[in-house]
Amino acid sequence: MTPGGHSFLSSAPFRSVLLHGSIVLLLALLFGVLPEYHSGNLARIMVLAVYAMGYNVLFGYTGLLSLGHALFFAAGMYGLGLTMYWLDASPAPGMLAGLISALVVSAIIGSLALRTTGVAFMIVTLMFAQAGFLTILLLGEYTRGDEGFVLQQADRVLFGFDLTQPAVRYASALMLFSLCLALVAVLVQSRFGKTLVAIRENEERARMLGYDVLRHKWLAVIVSGTLSGASGAAYALLFGYAGATFATVQYSIFPLLWVLLGGAGTTIGPLIGTVFMFYLIDISSQFTSAYLLIAGIILILLTLFAPQGLAGVIRKRLIPWLP
Amino acid sequence: MTLLATQGLSKHYAGLQAVESVDFALQEGEIRALIGPNGAGKSTFVGMLCGRIPSSAGQVTFDGRDITAMPAHQRISLGMAYTFQITSVFARLDVHENVALAARRLPDSSPQRVRRRVMEALEQVGLQDRTDTLAGDLSYGHQRLLEIAMGLVQSPRLFILDEPTQGLAESEIESFKNLIKRLSSHTTILLIEHNMDVVMQTAQRITVLNFGQILAEGSPSEIRANDAVQSAYLGSG
Amino acid sequence: MDFGPHLFLAMLEGAITAAVLALTAVGLSIVFGIMRVVNVAHGEFFMLGAVLAWWIATIVGGPPALGFVMALVFAPVLTGLLAALADWLVLRRIHYDPERTILATIGLLYVIQQATLMTFGPEARPVEAPFNQRIALPWFEWGADGFALIWPWGLGTTTYKLAVIVAAVMILLALWVLMTRTRIGLIMRATQLDREMAVAHAIPVEKVYAMVFALGAGLAALGGVLTVPIQQAHYLMGGDPLLLSFIVVIIGGLGSVVGTVVAALLIGMSDGIISVFFSPTLAKILATLFVAFVLIFRPQGLFGQRAS
Numbered sequence: 001m002t003p004g005g006h007s008f009l010s011s012a013p014f015r016s017v018l019l020h021g022s023i024v025l026l027l028a029l030l031f032g033v034l035p036e037y038h039s040g041n042l043a044r045i046m047v048l049a050v051y052a053m054g055y056n057v058l059f060g061y062t063g064l065l066s067l068g069h070a071l072f073f074a075a076g077m078y079g080l081g082l083t084m085y086w087l088d089a090s091p092a093p094g095m096l097a098g099l100i101s102a103l104v105v106s107a108i109i110g111s112l113a114l115r116t117t118g119v120a121f122m123i124v125t126l127m128f129a130q131a132g133f134l135t136i137l138l139l140g141e142y143t144r145g146d147e148g149f150v151l152q153q154a155d156r157v158l159f160g161f162d163l164t165q166p167a168v169r170y171a172s173a174l175m176l177f178s179l180c181l182a183l184v185a186v187l188v189q190s191r192f193g194k195t196l197v198a199i200r201e202n203e204e205r206a207r208m209l210g211y212d213v214l215r216h217k218w219l220a221v222i223v224s225g226t227l228s229g230a231s232g233a234a235y236a237l238l239f240g241y242a243g244a245t246f247a248t249v250q251y252s253i254f255p256l257l258w259v260l261l262g263g264a265g266t267t268i269g270p271l272i273g274t275v276f277m278f279y280l281i282d283i284s285s286q287f288t289s290a291y292l293l294i295a296g297i298i299l300i301l302l303t304l305f306a307p308q309g310l311a312g313v314i315r316k317r318l319i320p321w322l323p
Numbered sequence: 324m325t326l327l328a329t330q331g332l333s334k335h336y337a338g339l340q341a342v343e344s345v346d347f348a349l350q351e352g353e354i355r356a357l358i359g360p361n362g363a364g365k366s367t368f369v370g371m372l373c374g375r376i377p378s379s380a381g382q383v384t385f386d387g388r389d390i391t392a393m394p395a396h397q398r399i400s401l402g403m404a405y406t407f408q409i410t411s412v413f414a415r416l417d418v419h420e421n422v423a424l425a426a427r428r429l430p431d432s433s434p435q436r437v438r439r440r441v442m443e444a445l446e447q448v449g450l451q452d453r454t455d456t457l458a459g460d461l462s463y464g465h466q467r468l469l470e471i472a473m474g475l476v477q478s479p480r481l482f483i484l485d486e487p488t489q490g491l492a493e494s495e496i497e498s499f500k501n502l503i504k505r506l507s508s509h510t511t512i513l514l515i516e517h518n519m520d521v522v523m524q525t526a527q528r529i530t531v532l533n534f535g536q537i538l539a540e541g542s543p544s545e546i547r548a549n550d551a552v553q554s555a556y557l558g559s560g
Numbered sequence: 561m562d563f564g565p566h567l568f569l570a571m572l573e574g575a576i577t578a579a580v581l582a583l584t585a586v587g588l589s590i591v592f593g594i595m596r597v598v599n600v601a602h603g604e605f606f607m608l609g610a611v612l613a614w615w616i617a618t619i620v621g622g623p624p625a626l627g628f629v630m631a632l633v634f635a636p637v638l639t640g641l642l643a644a645l646a647d648w649l650v651l652r653r654i655h656y657d658p659e660r661t662i663l664a665t666i667g668l669l670y671v672i673q674q675a676t677l678m679t680f681g682p683e684a685r686p687v688e689a690p691f692n693q694r695i696a697l698p699w700f701e702w703g704a705d706g707f708a709l710i711w712p713w714g715l716g717t718t719t720y721k722l723a724v725i726v727a728a729v730m731i732l733l734a735l736w737v738l739m740t741r742t743r744i745g746l747i748m749r750a751t752q753l754d755r756e757m758a759v760a761h762a763i764p765v766e767k768v769y770a771m772v773f774a775l776g777a778g779l780a781a782l783g784g785v786l787t788v789p790i791q792q793a794h795y796l797m798g799g800d801p802l803l804l805s806f807i808v809v810i811i812g813g814l815g816s817v818v819g820t821v822v823a824a825l826l827i828g829m830s831d832g833i834i835s836v837f838f839s840p841t842l843a844k845i846l847a848t849l850f851v852a853f854v855l856i857f858r859p860q861g862l863f864g865q866r867a868s
Binding site: 191194195197198201202204205206207208209210211212213 | 373375394395396397399400405407411412413414415416420423424425427428432473477
Binding site for chain 1: 598650653654658659660662663664666667668669670671673674675677678682803806810839841842844845848849851852855856857859
């Protein structure tokens, strides 16, 4: 932030609105320009970027590295999916069920996992997520396990709009994305967000300034988990499918990859990382079934050479005020 | 009025007695120095006062309240501030944000008020021109001053400073002494200090800790004249 | 089968799981104990052992025993060399930072797994055991005629499975001798105790680390080779050993080799027993939750001492 008598035009809130507003505008315009295949991809990317943004709240801003976020994504996905599939709920209450289930799961996991730190935190979150994945398999009678289940086109109508229509789907994804981006942008400028950064930078100092570190971390897990769940629920709703694949370790690693690649601790990094990774995998899967090789190589290269990610490089070289 | 007191405060580490049954009382408004040879248990003792280190036995009261079981952050909220022996700032955040993080915890922390308080605190330590510098880019001495500003901005009732002048230049020590004297009008100060010059010129009373126990307590002149202190500490130091 | 013979069979299967698991987990434990890093790619070294065993056996041809023995020697060595290379190229450069090492080894996991998919293919491929006679096992019964031995149908094992248990015990003993009775073991333990001191005594810590990483990977590969005649080689087979090794190492106390072996027995046996009587999925759920709770409430492991 820039203290002192700077003008409103260079103030943090104004810059934030300008930056994030133009990104949303750009995404809206892209729908008119892009061919259908790519706009379909972009709808998917925007929903997944919400997942990455959720992950970033915890990893990028609070400094907690979770290897179990697929659990929160799946909590949202199955919260919506199961209520719609078995209880014939319509999308709005389904979405609510998804959000609540992600919130409850993250609150419980947070209260347990936060008793550990560092590597132990990584392993504990990994284990909980693995237990969650296996539970989905165990309850195959309801969840249809690996096979998953399809949400019927006729049920996927929100306030009269048919979510299977490409334009409606794109608009819904964009709305969710914009809402979450705005939320994160406000959050990181808020007192709460700044405290999270303080905890990331120097936990002991933050505690000795009188901050309840554990409570802040717990709230961060909840915000992060609920955003991830929102993404999972929206994914099931917009693309009509829920399956156990989305609860595997791989889906815990993906948001980590997206955020690392895009730039941890930046508001726009998650989107950038998701776009890049999505297309890298999309392109490489045309040539080989071993497309995850790309993910592995990129992860190693990032750890070796660019831990701050793409947006981190932009912040360092070009735009120091990048939120 | 007694602001802070301990009864029988002790800390054992796996067979080692770091602090042994210390009874200690600090009057509101006083400047107290805590001295003693290396390994006397000074840092452990203040660590237990502010809650960074859990005590093995004994009691801590602050403003008449038993705070022994209270976690560190709540003790700070009651009006303690603490600066670390080894400088601890938010190295990748700028100077202003470092102090603002300390200021935002106070009641009524509207952005304008936080900014004003931060600037006041930075002026007191002479860092008002460095607001945009990353804390990690400051010189070591300036980082220490920054940490003191982070304490000041909280307007604490009790300010605990763990070896604040370590690594400061002569001129910086001079202004530090003046700062402490100015502060004494509205806050109580507990100073762990090795620099005897600073101790003798600022402290009203001195407590000497040796092998985890209180060896002596008194005014600077009494301590200077105390034989036990002479032999345990000053003489050998 | 009745409950008794059924339980006996479950325990026998559990003992085989435990034997292989002990090898794999000790590899993970040594790497953590000495290098203080968590190797997420450990399961892939297990898989590499199995896949390389198939390759070596196929190239060598001839009687199954010959191919298998060659595999038993060369698959772990090749895997170890690859691990040393990964250590040299990646882990050394990130200075074994705990969190970055986890990220890098996740990357390594994908690279090894996907490279295997590209070359070895998605099929599961068998390796023939060097010997594989069936042994029927007796059970006792307390019937009307008093005590009697019976031979329940289905209660039995194979010579190969028993040999796996023997081999695992022997390898672990050899490892124990290596760590406690040789100069190289002394150097490894010295590095574990105090890295700075080791550097001061001119121990080439980087080389020791590469060696330890190779040794850990080699042990996992051995586990893979021993497993492959029982369970076919497949590019995704590294997941379970990784998870189980994690569980074992955490319950046994991070870095404690004895604790790891004890925990491997415990987990291997209970995994075998729970899987037979309940669903294997439930067994895994319970095991993962157990690990999470051990880490949360008893981070020193069930058998470790609480550090002060």
